[in-house]
Amino acid sequence: MRFSKSLIILALSAGLAACGDSDKSSDNMDEALEEMTMEMGEMATNHQFMVEVVNLTAAQPFSPVAVIAHTEGMLWQIGEPASEALEIMAEGGDNSELLAAEMTMQAASAESPLPPGEQVTLTLTTGELNSLKISLATMLVNTNDAFTGLNAIDVSSLAVNESMSRTSFAYDAGTEANSEAQGTIPGPADSGEGYNEMRDDINRVAMHPGVVSQDDGLTNSVLTSQHKFDNPVARITITRTQ
Amino acid sequence: MKALPLTLFAACALTSLASQAAELDIKLTNLTQGLHFTPILITAHNSDSKLFSVAMPASTALQTMAEGGNLEPLMTEATAANSDMVANPAEGLLAPASSTMASLSTKDSNNYLSLTAMLLPTNDGFVGLDSWMIPTEAGTYTIYLNAYDAGTEANDELVVEGSGMPGTPGIPAAPGGNAGMNGSGVTSSETNMMVHIHPGNLGDDDLEAGMSDLDNTVHRWLNPVAMLTVTVK
Numbered sequence: 514m515r516f517s518k519s520l521i522i523l524a525l526s527a528g529l530a531a532c533g534d535s536d537k538s539s540d541n542m543d544e545a546l547e548e549m550t551m552e553m554g555e556m557a558t559n560h561q562f563m564v565e566v567v568n569l570t571a572a573q574p575f576s577p578v579a580v581i582a583h584t585e586g587m588l589w590q591i592g593e594p595a596s597e598a599l600e601i602m603a604e605g606g607d608n609s610e611l612l613a614a615e616m617t618m619q620a621a622s623a624e625s626p627l628p629p630g631e632q633v634t635l636t637l638t639t640g641e642l643n644s645l646k647i648s649l650a651t652m653l654v655n656t657n658d659a660f661t662g663l664n665a666i667d668v669s670s671l672a673v674n675e676s677m678s679r680t681s682f683a684y685d686a687g688t689e690a691n692s693e694a695q696g697t698i699p700g701p702a703d704s705g706e707g708y709n710e711m712r713d714d715i716n717r718v719a720m721h722p723g724v725v726s727q728d729d730g731l732t733n734s735v736l737t738s739q740h741k742f743d744n745p746v747a748r749i750t751i752t753r754t755q
Numbered sequence: 756m757k758a759l760p761l762t763l764f765a766a767c768a769l770t771s772l773a774s775q776a777a778e779l780d781i782k783l784t785n786l787t788q789g790l791h792f793t794p795i796l797i798t799a800h801n802s803d804s805k806l807f808s809v810a811m812p813a814s815t816a817l818q819t820m821a822e823g824g825n826l827e828p829l830m831t832e833a834t835a836a837n838s839d840m841v842a843n844p845a846e847g848l849l850a851p852a853s854s855t856m857a858s859l860s861t862k863d864s865n866n867y868l869s870l871t872a873m874l875l876p877t878n879d880g881f882v883g884l885d886s887w888m889i890p891t892e893a894g895t896y897t898i899y900l901n902a903y904d905a906g907t908e909a910n911d912e913l914v915v916e917g918s919g920m921p922g923t924p925g926i927p928a929a930p931g932g933n934a935g936m937n938g939s940g941v942t943s944s945e946t947n948m949m950v951h952i953h954p955g956n957l958g959d960d961d962l963e964a965g966m967s968d969l970d971n972t973v974h975r976w977l978n979p980v981a982m983l984t985v986t987v988k
Contacts, residue, residue, distance in 0.1 A: 591784055591982070592852040683977065685788050687852070691972045719788035719852040722975040730971050731960050744977050 561755035567632040567748040572739040575627040576606025576652040586616035603660040603686035605707020654700030658686040676752035680745035683721040693734035780986040789973040791930040793824030793873040794843035799861035804836035806869040813905040821905035823919025824873040876929035879905040899979035904953040911940040912967035935962030
């Protein structure tokens, strides 16, 4: 620790030298202090992130939210077929396969679905900070295969007590046609089937076109106007607490 | 504590703003599940030579692009304005959930980036970017793009072959091959004659009849419809 202190002084005096750098000297000090705190923190404990998710929709409960910490990989890519783990989550809300994905370093899951208008906070604790990313996924359960989340958000430069906020779009896993038909939607609007290994849609992940509902011209839909949604569907705030 | 250093930094950086010629790598992703983009036009231009302006009437060149996918008039105007451009990087249609790449070198005075491509199947819908200021700082920037309505044609949602000429009602094509026929027409008028955010396709669930030739589970969308990634080198 003594070593770090003298480094701060060095950084300070070097920072005062030129015009281009003078404005940064205070930042340098902040950073150095931060690093010191970080190092002290590391000795005692790990890095901790709180992930708060708010369901912004009118009537689309979210399946138990899954968050994972990882340094490489992505949960999905626009234009690519969904992984089986993503398909299972997006069609039926079961996140167990996603949590167990190979790239996962740490994972957490909400214990229950997240109703519209409510929020949930999950905690991730990791030893690694370098290249650390956080991903999140949850199904909009009154749909065939809509999901939302965050894909590999880099949190490695987030300082302790600093947070970042994002809103997220509704995506379509592309693995089940959006028939909205009775028996095909696992949420309370239908209590129908969840995951089915058959893929009868475009087999590429894309943005979701929204649900149509029986009130807006899809005669065989079990959904009503209240189940419609627009982007964004969730607000996610990641705060580094340690 | 944070704001002050930033201001000072901006003051120090001012000198480097004079020249803005840039080398750009551009990636456009069609985020939709059921819409095709017609040939894409990307221009770097000065503050006057926009491709379109919201809440203003569409130019004839924009109308020609938005109703039939024809870029020629917009390209002629861009050339006359000394804009830098990439035309048709996808070499045809950009399918749903697909991407295309392009590179663009911009001149000193062309500090703004714009983009247009017609959305199929729509009557006069297009994906647009209007005058995004090209950053001077090297880096990769992500921009989400919305669907606009040129305001030049009623959204009747009827697929009519040969209707791509400006002023001819109808949707010229449904490239996914998943549209219907014999629709009676959703509407015959356009109340907002200015460029505006597209209200979306309605569609219906009867491919043989009904109001619309479009499929309401396939041809709708929610914004944004595209993701543009610009790398300033």
